[in-house]
Amino acid sequence: MDNQTISARQYMFLVVFFIIGSSILIVPTPLAAQAKQDAWMSVILAILFGVIFVMFLNKIGSLSSGKTFVQSAIYVFGNWAGRLFCIFYLSFLYILASLVLRNIGDFMTTQIIPETPLQFTHILFLLVVIGGAYIGVESIARSSEIFMPWMILLLIFLTISIMPQINMDQLKPVLGNGVIPIISNSSIVIGTPLLEMVALLMIFPYVKEEKKAKRAWILGTVFGGGVLFLITILCLLVLGSDLTALNAYPTYRIAQKINIAGFLEGLEIIIAVIWMLTIFFKLIILYYATSVGIAQFFTLKDHRPLLLPLGMGMVVLSIIAYPDVAYFETFVGETWLPYSLTHGLILPAILMIGLLVKRRMSRN
Amino acid sequence: MKLYNFPFRKPLFIFICLLLLTGCWNSRELDELGIVVMLGIDKTEESEYILTVQVINPSEIATDAPTTRPPVSTFSTTGRTLFEAFRRLTTKSPRKNYLSQLRLVVLGTAVAEEGVMPVLDLLYRDHEFRTSFFVTVAKNAPVESMLSIITPYEKIPANKIMNSIESVERNWAATKGVSIDKVISSIRNPGEDPVMSGITLLGEEDTGTNINNVENVDSPTKLEIDELGVFKGDKLAGWLNENESRGLNFATGNVHSTVITHPCEDEGTLSVELLRTSAKMKGKIESDQPVIDIKVEGEGNVAEVDCKIDLSKPDAIEKINKHVEEAITESIQATLAKAQKEYGSDIFGFGGVIHRDQPKYWKKVEKEWSSYYQDVEVNIDANVKIRRKGNSTQPINKES
Numbered sequence: 001m002d003n004q005t006i007s008a009r010q011y012m013f014l015v016v017f018f019i020i021g022s023s024i025l026i027v028p029t030p031l032a033a034q035a036k037q038d039a040w041m042s043v044i045l046a047i048l049f050g051v052i053f054v055m056f057l058n059k060i061g062s063l064s065s066g067k068t069f070v071q072s073a074i075y076v077f078g079n080w081a082g083r084l085f086c087i088f089y090l091s092f093l094y095i096l097a098s099l100v101l102r103n104i105g106d107f108m109t110t111q112i113i114p115e116t117p118l119q120f121t122h123i124l125f126l127l128v129v130i131g132g133a134y135i136g137v138e139s140i141a142r143s144s145e146i147f148m149p150w151m152i153l154l155l156i157f158l159t160i161s162i163m164p165q166i167n168m169d170q171l172k173p174v175l176g177n178g179v180i181p182i183i184s185n186s187s188i189v190i191g192t193p194l195l196e197m198v199a200l201l202m203i204f205p206y207v208k209e210e211k212k213a214k215r216a217w218i219l220g221t222v223f224g225g226g227v228l229f230l231i232t233i234l235c236l237l238v239l240g241s242d243l244t245a246l247n248a249y250p251t252y253r254i255a256q257k258i259n260i261a262g263f264l265e266g267l268e269i270i271i272a273v274i275w276m277l278t279i280f281f282k283l284i285i286l287y288y289a290t291s292v293g294i295a296q297f298f299t300l301k302d303h304r305p306l307l308l309p310l311g312m313g314m315v316v317l318s319i320i321a322y323p324d325v326a327y328f329e330t331f332v333g334e335t336w337l338p339y340s341l342t343h344g345l346i347l348p349a350i351l352m353i354g355l356l357v358k359r360r361m362s363r364n
Numbered sequence: 365m366k367l368y369n370f371p372f373r374k375p376l377f378i379f380i381c382l383l384l385l386t387g388c389w390n391s392r393e394l395d396e397l398g399i400v401v402m403l404g405i406d407k408t409e410e411s412e413y414i415l416t417v418q419v420i421n422p423s424e425i426a427t428d429a430p431t432t433r434p435p436v437s438t439f440s441t442t443g444r445t446l447f448e449a450f451r452r453l454t455t456k457s458p459r460k461n462y463l464s465q466l467r468l469v470v471l472g473t474a475v476a477e478e479g480v481m482p483v484l485d486l487l488y489r490d491h492e493f494r495t496s497f498f499v500t501v502a503k504n505a506p507v508e509s510m511l512s513i514i515t516p517y518e519k520i521p522a523n524k525i526m527n528s529i530e531s532v533e534r535n536w537a538a539t540k541g542v543s544i545d546k547v548i549s550s551i552r553n554p555g556e557d558p559v560m561s562g563i564t565l566l567g568e569e570d571t572g573t574n575i576n577n578v579e580n581v582d583s584p585t586k587l588e589i590d591e592l593g594v595f596k597g598d599k600l601a602g603w604l605n606e607n608e609s610r611g612l613n614f615a616t617g618n619v620h621s622t623v624i625t626h627p628c629e630d631e632g633t634l635s636v637e638l639l640r641t642s643a644k645m646k647g648k649i650e651s652d653q654p655v656i657d658i659k660v661e662g663e664g665n666v667a668e669v670d671c672k673i674d675l676s677k678p679d680a681i682e683k684i685n686k687h688v689e690e691a692i693t694e695s696i697q698a699t700l701a702k703a704q705k706e707y708g709s710d711i712f713g714f715g716g717v718i719h720r721d722q723p724k725y726w727k728k729v730e731k732e733w734s735s736y737y738q739d740v741e742v743n744i745d746a747n748v749k750i751r752r753k754g755n756s757t758q759p760i761n762k763e764s
Contacts, residue, residue: 110491113389113390114390116389117389120383120389124383124384127380169716172719172721173719173720173721173723176719239549240549242549242552242553243548243549246548256494256495257495257545265494265496266494
C-alpha cells in the first residue's frame with residue numbers, strides 16, 4: 001500500500017463527518033417518536049457511550065500497531081480463519097456504504113428531484129466518491145479540512161436563523177415518561193453512527209502520530225455527537241416532539257421554516273448542503289475502507305482497479321437493499337442494532353482478544 | 365498517484381459530459397409553471413373535494429403597461445382526493461401547478477365542519493408545499509367565489525389576505541395567522557385545539573369577480589379578516605368575535621400591539637395603546653381539579669382622551685391601569701365562557717399547560733381531558749403599566 005499519511009486534525013474532521021453523515025437525516029425521527037421531548041438526553045447518553053467505545057477502538061488501533069483491521073485479522077487468525085473473519089467485516093462496510101448511498105438518494109428523490117430515477121442520483125454521487133477514493137486518503141483528508149468551515153458556518157447560520165421560532169415549552173415536561181425510554185432509545189444513536197465507526201479502523205493506521213490520533217478520535221466523536229445533539233434539540237424546539245416524529249426529514253423541515261425579516265426564505269436547499277457534504281465524506285470513508293480492505297484481503301498491491309467494479313455493485317446493491325421506505329424504517333428500527341452490534345462491537349472485541357493473546361504468545 | 369493518470373480518462377470524460385450536460389432531469393422553467401398563491405378546498409354534497417386554485421398571471425404582474433386582464437386566474441375542479449383533483453386541474457389550466465409559493469389555504473365551511481385532517485395530509489406530505497402558508501376558513505361565501513374576488517391595492521388577492529392577517533395580528537390582535545404545522549400539531553395534541561382566521565366577504569359576489577371591482581375608489585366587494593374559527597379536534601365548532609379573539613391572544617401572549625378603549629367616569633371615552641404584552645400560564649392541582657393561572661403583563665401609552673381627567677396626577681394613570689386590566693380580564697373571560705362552556709374546545713392549550721407543569725396528573729386525565737377541560741378553574745391576573753401619554757400633557761378640552 002502507498003505511504004500516505006494524514007494528520008491528527010484531519011482525522012478528527014473525518015470522524016466528525018462520519019458521525020454526522022446520514023444520521024443527521026435519519027436519527028431525529030425515531031428518537032422523537034419514542035423518547036418524545038426527552039430525545040435530546042438520549043443523544044447525550046449515546047455520546048458518553050461513544051467516548052467509551054472509541055477508547056476501546058483506540059486500544060485495538062494501538063494493539064495492531066500500524067496494521068489495518070483486515071491486516072491484523074489475518075495476522076492474528078491466520079490466512080484462512082482471518083480471511084473468513086474479514087469477510088464479515090468487509091461485507092458490513094460494503095452494505096453500510098450502499099445504505100448510506102440510498103439514504104441520500106431517498107432524500108433527494110423525496111424532497112428535491114422526485115421524478116429523477118434513483119439510479120442516476122446514485123451514479124452521479126458515486127462517481128465523485130470513486131474519484132476521491134482513487135486519489136487516496138491524503139486528498140480525502142485534506143478536502144475535509146476545506147469543507148469543515150463551511151459545514152460549521154451553515155450550522156451556525158441554521159441555528160441563529162431558526163432561533164426566533166424556538167419555543168422552550170416544547171421540551172417540557174422534562175423526564176415526563178421516566179428515564180427508561182431515554183436509556184433504551186440512546187441505542188438508536190449508538191447503532192446508527194457510533195458502532196459504524198469500526199470502519200475507521202481502516203483509516204486509523206494512516207494517521208501520523210498515534211497518541212494525537214487517539215485524542216482526535218475522541219474529540220471528533222464528542223464534536224460530531226454534539227452536532228447531532230444540536231440538530232435533535234433544534235427539531236424538538238421548533239417542531240415539537242410530535243411533528244418531529246411525523247416528519248421523514250425533520251431537519252429539512254426546520255430549514256424550510258427559516259424566515260428572516262419576511263423575505264429571506266426558502267433557504268432549505270442551502271442548509272441541505274450540510275448533509276450532502278457529510279454524507280459524501282461518510283460514503284467516501286466507507287468506500288475507501290472497503291476497497292483498501294478488499295485489496296489487502298487478496299494481498300493486491302493497489303486498491304484502485306477495484307474501485308469501478310465495486311461502484312457498479314454498489315449502485316445495484318443500494319437499489320435492491322430495501323424495496324421501499326417503510327421497509328427501511330423497520331430495518332433501522334429492528335434489524336440494524338443487532339447487526340451493527342455483532343459487526344461493530346463483537347467482531348472488534350474478538351479481534352482485540354486475539355491481538356492480546358498473540359502479543360502474550362510472542363513475548364513468551 | 366494523480367487523477368490525470370486514470371485509465372480510460374478520455375472516454376470517461378466524454379461519458380460524464382453526456383450525463384451532466386443534458387440539463388436537469390425534471391427541470392421546470394418559469395414559463396411552464398402555474399404559480400399557485402391561494403388554494404380553496406371544499407366538499408360537494410357527494411363528498412367529493414372541490415379544489416380551487418388561484419394562479420398568478422405573470423404577464424400582468426410584471427409589466428409596466430398593464431392590460432385589462434385580471435392579475436390572477438382561478439381554476440376549479442373536483443376529485444375524490446385532493447391529489448386527484450390537483451392532477452385533474454391540468455384539464456383546465458394550461459400549466460402544471462407549482463405550489464411552493466402558496467400563501468394561503470381557504471377551507472370551506474363544509475370541509476371545516478366535517479373535519480380538516482384528511483385535507484391537511486397532502487398539504488403536509490407533498491414535497492412542493494412549504495409550511496409558511498396560513499390556513500383560513502371561508503366564513504360566509506363559497507370558497508370558489510372567495511378566491512375569485514379581485515382586491516384593491518394589492519394586485520394578488522392572496523397577498524392581500526395574508527398581509528391583512530399579519531397586520532391585524534400585529535396591530536389589532538383580533539386574529540391569529542396559523543400555519544399548517546401549528547394546525548396539525550394542535551389537532552394531534554390531546555391538550556390543545558386549533559383556531560383559524562375567518563375570511564368574510566363583504567358585498568356582492570358577482571361584482572367582486574370582475575376587474576371593474578377595483579376600478580372604483582371604494583371597491584363594492586371586499587374581503588375582510590375578522591373572527592376566529594374555533595375547532596374541536598379537527599371540526600369547526602363555532603366562532604369567536606373580535607373581543608373574544610383578542611381575549612384568546614391576550615391569554616396566549618400573542619398580542620403585539622392593540623388598542624383598549626373604556627368609558628371615562630363622567631362622560632366620554634379614553635383609548636390606550638398597548639405596545640407590549642406577555643402572558644404566562646401555569647397549571648396546578650387543587651383538590652384533584654386542574655387550575656390554571658394566567659398572568660398577563662402589558663405596557664402602553666395613553667393614546668386618545670376625550671373626557672375630563674387630570675392626566676398630571678399619578679392617580680389618574682393608576683385608574684387607567686385598572687380599567688385596562690379589567691378590560692383584558694373581561695375579554696379573556698368572555699373567550700373562556702365561549703370556548704370552555706359553549707364549544708368545549710381547548711384553544712388556550714390548557715391541557716398542554718397541565719402536561720408541562722403536572723405531568724403525573726396529566727397521565728391520568730389525558731384520555732378524557734375534554735370532560736375535565738370544561739371544569740378547569742382559571743384565575744386571571746392582568747397587570748398593566750401605562751408609561752407615557754404622548755405629545756400632550758393634558759386632554760385638549762381641559763380648561764386649565
